[in-house]
Amino acid sequence: MMNRSSGNRRSAALLLSATLAAPLLTGCGSSGAAPVVVRASAPATPAPVNPAQVTATSAATNAFGLDLLHTLAATPDGAIRNLVLSPSGLATALSMVLSGARGATADELAKALHTDLTPQQYVLATGALDRRIPPTGGLTLRQADDLWAQQGFPFAQAYLATLAAAFDTGVHTTDFKKDPDGSRQKINEAVEKATDGRIKDLFNEKQITKDTRLALTDALYLKAKWVSPFKHEHTSDQPFHRLDGSTPAVSTMRQNSTFRYTEGSGGILGEPWQAVELPYTDSGLAMDLIVPAQGGFAAFSKALDQARLDQILGGLGERKIDLTLPKFHFDTSNDLSPTLRALGINAAFDNSADFTGLLGPEAPERLKVGAVVQKATIQVDEDGTVAAAGSGVVMVPGAAAAPTKAVQLHIDRPFLFLIRDTTSGRPLFLGQVTDPQTR
Structure with a gap:
């Protein structure tokens, strides 16, 4: 689990490391003790990133966020309802998806995310942006990225290395096949804890099933005081x-x-x-x-x-x-799969999706994106703002x-x-x- 906050930017001590040579994830599953986290050994310092690529990725996230806002507001009730979303949270989750995508699947994701960078460059720039805000005494800002994989699921070595370099994170193991609801509860509990209880039940029963192979989540929590508070x-x-x-x-x-x-x-x-x-x-x-x-x-x-x-x-x-x-x-809850399809991401949801950059050579099946969801909340008062968001991607077999x-x-x-x-x-x-x- 990656936990970047004003007081604790890394959580490497909580992770059980696996060498890059290990071809398969191993873990105890959802019915046993706490899930194992498998990861590549992270570098002592974050991977160097070209500043121009970081700037470009920030602008791309802005454009992606506006696309989301327009598409969600285009629904019949969109013009009259309150709406809050986290562009950076969803972009971070999708960066981990993009990192494993290839061919037309990667091209569509990159176009929707407004980036011309390679998947590797984009995910590293996203990780750099996530680390940018320094520790302070007047701000609580936590961002946690987690990947939950089916026990025994084979990951490509390069994919694990990219996660370590960009986010200093690994992959939790669980057993979606035997206990999908127990796995779902563990994932939802992790997001709820990371958002100080603000985001509950990110995934519902229909979104995490025995066919789930991988779930990616981004949890973002902000508590900030105004420089000039209202009396x-x-x-x-x-x-x-x-x-x-x-x-x-x-x-x-x-x-x-x-x-x-x-x-x-x-x-x-x-x-x-x-x-x-x-x-x-x-x-x-x-x-x-x-x-x-x-x-x-x-x-x-x-x-x-x-x-x-x-x-x-x-x-x-x-x-x-x-x-x-x-x-x-107010709170907002959205199934973003139709929204992302409207923005041109189609191949990732199809049986022909190409996520061969994520899978190791022992992979017995292909993957596709099964669901993309986000829940967000915001509270603004005299003292400041409390806001939180949980973003999730479920991957299932596919083919002045x-x-x-x-x-x-x-x-x-x-x-x-x-x-x-x-x-x-x-x-x-x-x-x-x-x-x-x-x-």
């Missing part, structure tokens, strides 16, 4: 203009402070909009809030792409802001200057949000709020 006594009920025209009173925070801010209208971004960045203490992380004009949310959200997002974030400059922001707390006057930004209508690393630009969480009262 509780300034919170009051204020109207919020929903997309359906109703205006319920919602619990709304307020402060008058200096933030990075920008606004615009017309041009490639269409209708008027405002954006503000709220930094978290001691972290280099921030939440960006993008607020289209009343009545313009659906069109603005649909048109928002990587170039437009870069334009918004690149225009941020310090201004005095009279800011109101509704408190919100500040003026003295404050700018007014009263967020009383649907808006988009982005929690990102302001140095690399990588998005940890992305979503939309259309009704702060809905969980």
